[in-house]
Amino acid sequence: MDRERLKSLAIRSLPGAAAGLLLGVLLTVLLGTSVTTPAAADPRRIADAALISVREQGRITSLVARYAAIVTSRESRLGLEARKTLILPAVVRYGIDLRRLRREHLAWDEATRTLSVVLPPLEISGPDIAMDEAREYSEGGVLMALTGAEAELDEANRQAAERDLMRQARASAPLNVAREAAMRIVARGFALPLRAAGIEASVSVRFTDPAGADLAVHLDRPARIEDPVEDRRAGARPPS
Secondary structure: HEEEEHHHHHHHHHHHHHHHHHHHHHHHHHHHOOOHHHHHOOOHHHHHHHHHHHHHHOOOEEEEEEEEEEEEEEEEEOOOEEEEHHHHHHHEEEEEEHHHHHHEEEEEEOOOOOOEEEEEEEEEEEEOOOOOHHHEEEOOOHHHHOOOOOHHHHHHHHHHHHHHHHHOOOOHHHHHHHHHHHHHHHHHHHHHHHHHOOOEEEEEEEOOOOOOEEEEOOOOOOOOOOOEEEEEEEOOOOOO
């Protein structure tokens, strides 16, 4: 599955998650703060209010991707050979649990007017096997009829297909698309309340892996929410 197709999948999965998160954040900030003028707005207080609503969204899905594994197993006995091929489609969902965000994951840099957000690791759910769409092709029915070879071939194919599906799901292309989509959702969730309060600021979002090391994908939100999102690769870490 190429990167452009993955991006289209990501875009289709975003509107529901993004709309729900943004609406909740804006309501929380606008109803829960008493900012009346831009000069009086405290970006840290706005970010704290936004964090509460962002956390309430729970686990969001940033990408839904479909994969298919094609595997073949063979068995030879009694001078005979049997072979079975399995085509197994599945759906994998990528997302983050926003309930894991804490106040210490936010940092405001007054000099650059930038809010930095560190996200919890990306999570993969699935694969959800589409058994009604699975297809099997076999050869060597004599051997399968005389022995238990068919059950062994089926089990071997099932295990191999599941491994292949996860290998595809963990490839760098879908992982990066899912991370970038998640960063856009979260960046908007913090940038919109800041903008609504009259604060001209940028939001920089990054991921860490489970071991705590920086991943080489960063996303910056410019001060204007309608401007394009800019991607930056490793080398430029956001202010902390």
